[in-house]
Every structure is written in C-alpha cells, then in structure tokens.
Amino acid sequence: MQHLEAEEENKLLWKIIDSSYDGIFLTDGDCNVVYCNEAYLKISGLDKEMLKGRNLGELVKAGEIPDACSPDVVKTRKPMTKVIDYYHGVSALVTSIPVFGDDGSLLRVFSNVRDITELVSIREQLKSSTDLNEEYRRLLWQAEMTGRDGSFIVASPVMENIFKLAARIAQVSSPVLIQGESGVGKDVLARYIHDCGEEADKRPFVQINCSAIPETLLESELFGYEAGAFTGASKKGKVGLIELANNGTLFLDEIGEMPMSLQVKLLDVLQTGRMFRLGGTKTVETKVRIIAATNTNLEKMIEEGRFRRDLFYRLNVIPIYIPPLRERREDLVPMILNFLDQNNRKYNMKKKISPKVVDILTHYAWPGNVRELRNIIEHMTVLAERDTIDEKYVPLNVARAALTPLFIETPDYFSSFNLQEINEVVEKAVIEKALATFGSMRNTASHLGIDLSTLVRKKRKYNL
Structure with a gap:
C-alpha cells in the first residue's frame, strides 16, 4: 500500500x-x-x-x-x-x-x-535612449542578473546587507524586531529568516496581524483556551497560535497595536518559555522564535505609555530596519521588471514596458513602497491594450507626482540661527507645497510620510 x-x-x-x-x-x-x-x-x-x-x-x-x-x-x-x-x-x-x-x-x-528575452529587449531599448544615464542602464542590466524568485529583490547595497544579516541570524533563535514603513516587505523578510533556518520546511511558520483582530479575540487567538473558558467558547477548547508555532517561528505583525494587557503575557512567554491557555491551569511549554514587525515608533510609544519598555528590550535583541523604497532606488528597476514578469506569467501575457514609463516610475516617491509598486505594475499590465505599456497607462496621480519638481525655495538667509525657528519655516513651506501638489489631505500625508492626524495638527499650527 x-x-x-x-x-x-x-x-x-x-x-x-x-x-x-x-x-x-x-x-x-x-x-x-x-x-x-x-x-x-x-x-x-x-x-x-x-x-x-x-x-x-x-x-x-x-x-x-x-x-x-x-x-x-x-x-x-x-x-x-x-x-x-x-x-x-x-x-x-x-x-x-x-x-x-x-x-x-x-x-x-x-x-x-x-x-529573459523580454528583459534583454528592454535593455536594448534603453541602450538607444539618449535621456537615460549610465547608472540607470547599469541598474537595468543588474535586473537581469538579480535572483528573482518572486518574493524579494536584492539589488541595492543596503538590502544586500539586510538579507546577508537575515541569513546569519536564521541559525539562532533570538527574537527579531523588524521596523519600517508600511509596504516595505517586513513580512517577506520574516519569512526569509524562517526559511533560511535548519529544516525550515519541517518547522511551522505562523503569522498574525495584531491590528487586524479585535482586542477581545486577540488573546484567545494567541494563547488558545480551554473548553468552557468563556461564553461562546468551543466545547473542545482551542490551541493558540503560540502553541501552533512550537519549534518554529511566530511572526507578530503590527506589534505596536498589541494591547498592554497582552504585552505582559507575551513578555512572560519570552522570558520563561511557558504559557497558560485562557481558563487553563496547566502550564504549556513552548519553544518558539518570535519575529515582530511594526511601522510605528515603539520608543515614542514607550514615552507615551502605550508600549512596555521591558517587552521592547526583549523583542529588540536583533533589530532590523528596512528603508522605504524611495531611499533604495537601485531596487526600483529590478522590481518593476520582476513584477511585470510575474503578471505576464499570471495572465499568460507578453507585455513589455516602454523606457519612458520606467523613467516616470523611477521619479515617483512611492509612499506605499513595494506594495504600491506591485499593484501599479499589475494595473498597467492588465489595462494595456497592446504589448507595450506606454505613458497613457501610468495612473494620473503617479505621473503628476513623478513629473512635478518638489523643490522648496528657501531664503538665502534667515532672521536668526535658532534651529527650531528655521525648521518651522521649512516645514511650513514643505507642507504648503505638498498640499498644493497632492490635493487631498490623506494623499498629502502619505507622500510626506506622516499620519493624517499629524498633518491636520501641523496644518492648524501653520494656519494653512
């Protein structure tokens, strides 16, 4: 048999x-x-x-x-x-x-x-383009030689160093704290760390977004519960995600959204390797690696009393910061071609992207980072009626932002040397320029890299 x-x-x-x-x-x-x-x-x-x-x-x-x-x-x-x-x-x-x-x-x-015939074809097009410099052509050639498995792109020195570090720390079980803006690929890096570990295919990788589950349910999801622990609980009880991740990795995304009451219990798991199910009296032994991620400033949250300092220190044993896409532009062209290739495979297409479109995309700030880039490439691939994606398929907001010079004219001198006063003058000018350029408050806040509430407060401060 x-x-x-x-x-x-x-x-x-x-x-x-x-x-x-x-x-x-x-x-x-x-x-x-x-x-x-x-x-x-x-x-x-x-x-x-x-x-x-x-x-x-x-x-x-x-x-x-x-x-x-x-x-x-x-x-x-x-x-x-x-x-x-x-x-x-x-x-x-x-x-x-x-x-x-x-x-x-x-x-x-x-x-x-x-x-990679398509990639070589694009490279040849760009070679004949007079408005692209040598560095830009180098990046395109690098795209052909980059390992492209559909999950991540490593072309910039900073990302190369990050993934080298990730491969090293995969061999130990120390907690990792990954920080970076929304959409930079924190979940991808967490999975990569797990996959680089010994016998990764035999060990569980469990992921939970702490902001996506109501506070009343998050505890039972993480720690599980015994039969009859609360009204509506299953008669058989339930195994929590921490137990499911035993001998593997538990990835806690958006850790900054975890309630203070649960932070205490998580800290205890990290320190002792033991936990209790809700309503339970029996100790559950756990051997799990915790990888946490956040796009918020945890140190600021600690000062505001919204995050435990002791938990931060326990999680921050190996800190990794993933910079936003606008700060590692060497990754842009390889990612554009990678996502184009993925969509061609997904939809059985043979679309190409014009050098002009690539030029526009590389001048855009990408406030939504890799997630936004992936969505826009799919948008253009699906909508393009011909095999070549030209400028008319670039979303209007992207084209306008990419082609609008975002310089701020500052005076040759200031009335004082007080840095706080100078910063306020420049900050007001930047916000005023951004509001005029991007229109809506939400879009402006996204491009400025700040929360909408912060933008509202600063707009009121400067009477804009």
Whole structure:
C-alpha cells in the first residue's frame, strides 16, 4: 500500500515539473542528459530526441547547442549561472546546481532555465535612449542578473546587507524586531529568516496581524483556551497560535497595536518559555522564535505609555530596519521588471514596458513602497491594450507626482540661527507645497510620510 502511495506521489511530482513555466533540465554526474521538460524544449528550441542520452559537453563542442552550465558544474562541483542566447533568438538565464549523494559523489546536475528575452529587449531599448544615464542602464542590466524568485529583490547595497544579516541570524533563535514603513516587505523578510533556518520546511511558520483582530479575540487567538473558558467558547477548547508555532517561528505583525494587557503575557512567554491557555491551569511549554514587525515608533510609544519598555528590550535583541523604497532606488528597476514578469506569467501575457514609463516610475516617491509598486505594475499590465505599456497607462496621480519638481525655495538667509525657528519655516513651506501638489489631505500625508492626524495638527499650527 505504501509502495503504491509513493508511486502516485512520484507521478504527481513529475506532472508538476512537466507543467513548470521555467525550463527544467537534468543530467547525471557525467553530464549525460537524463531529463528535460517541455518548457525547456520550448525555450531552447531543441528537439527531445536529439538530446536523449547525449553528453551535454559534447553537444556544446559540436555546436549543436550554443552553451550550457552543467559541464562547468561537473568540473567545479559548484553552482553556475549564465545567460545563454539560443539559436532561435531566445535568451535564457540558466542556473545549474550540483546534487550530491551521502558519500559526496556527484549524482545529478539540476538546471533551471528562465526565458529573459523580454528583459534583454528592454535593455536594448534603453541602450538607444539618449535621456537615460549610465547608472540607470547599469541598474537595468543588474535586473537581469538579480535572483528573482518572486518574493524579494536584492539589488541595492543596503538590502544586500539586510538579507546577508537575515541569513546569519536564521541559525539562532533570538527574537527579531523588524521596523519600517508600511509596504516595505517586513513580512517577506520574516519569512526569509524562517526559511533560511535548519529544516525550515519541517518547522511551522505562523503569522498574525495584531491590528487586524479585535482586542477581545486577540488573546484567545494567541494563547488558545480551554473548553468552557468563556461564553461562546468551543466545547473542545482551542490551541493558540503560540502553541501552533512550537519549534518554529511566530511572526507578530503590527506589534505596536498589541494591547498592554497582552504585552505582559507575551513578555512572560519570552522570558520563561511557558504559557497558560485562557481558563487553563496547566502550564504549556513552548519553544518558539518570535519575529515582530511594526511601522510605528515603539520608543515614542514607550514615552507615551502605550508600549512596555521591558517587552521592547526583549523583542529588540536583533533589530532590523528596512528603508522605504524611495531611499533604495537601485531596487526600483529590478522590481518593476520582476513584477511585470510575474503578471505576464499570471495572465499568460507578453507585455513589455516602454523606457519612458520606467523613467516616470523611477521619479515617483512611492509612499506605499513595494506594495504600491506591485499593484501599479499589475494595473498597467492588465489595462494595456497592446504589448507595450506606454505613458497613457501610468495612473494620473503617479505621473503628476513623478513629473512635478518638489523643490522648496528657501531664503538665502534667515532672521536668526535658532534651529527650531528655521525648521518651522521649512516645514511650513514643505507642507504648503505638498498640499498644493497632492490635493487631498490623506494623499498629502502619505507622500510626506506622516499620519493624517499629524498633518491636520501641523496644518492648524501653520494656519494653512
């Protein structure tokens, strides 16, 4: 019976591989072709019968295929990535990795082949554009070479350092506090930290948004409850998310929204590794890694008495700050192309994006960060009637904000050297300019990077 179940699982696995959008190519330890899926044949333009049982190195030497990574992997026993231009005009990013046996012998070389013809085409368009500088072209080329698995983009030095740090701390269980504006990808980083850990696929990753659940329900969701703990409780009781995350990771998003009463209980879990269900008297042992995230200033909340200082110190063992997208513009072009690629796959399209549109998008401030960028790329991809997305499909508010110079004219001198007075003069001018540019109060607050209530208060202060 188990043999039959394993056989069915194998059949299902090969069906999944065969249906992959990317090309999948497999050789043995001597570089002889073992398997390739239909997507690889389509991307490479090669014939399955011609490849069957042949040695890949010999095929390259004979000129039957332009190039391959697998022969280099067999020689070096290390992963290899190349951009290969196939004879029928398709360019592909090929990544090959060695697969070793328990005795260290090379058993297989696994290759993933991704069609990047569209990206190369965009690069060539931008090369001929006279209004784009060398740095901009460099970023576009970097987009082709960036690891693009659909979850994150690492092109800027600051993000590269963040993900290097994340990979290191994944090997320990210390609490992590991720801070940054809404939409920068705090949840993605939390998941990455978990996935980089040992045997991540066997350990749970549990996520909860502390602001999305009413205060009266949040405690029971986190800690669970015993049968009959309160009116309406299940007769069987319920396991809480902390228990579900045992031996894994609990990601607490928007930790700043957690009520003070629950902060005390969370602190106790962090300090002792023990907890009680609601209505329970039996101690529940937990071994869980806590990763918390927030877009609010917790230190300010501590001063205002809205967040516990001791909990902050327990969570802030490893602090990580993700800067907003406007402060790491090297990531913009790779992200634009990555999201375009995702949408083309999702909707079975072959849309391209014009250099002019890319230029507009790179001059926009992106107050909604990566989340806003992803949504706008999907918006343009779906609405564009032709294969090339041009300026008319850029949302009006984005185009206006991107093309409007947001400079503030300040006097050559001030009436005093008092920094507070100078800051107020400049702040008033910035808010006045932003209100005239962005229209609504909510839109203005978003672009200024402040809360709507803060903008209302400052507008009243300066009589604007």
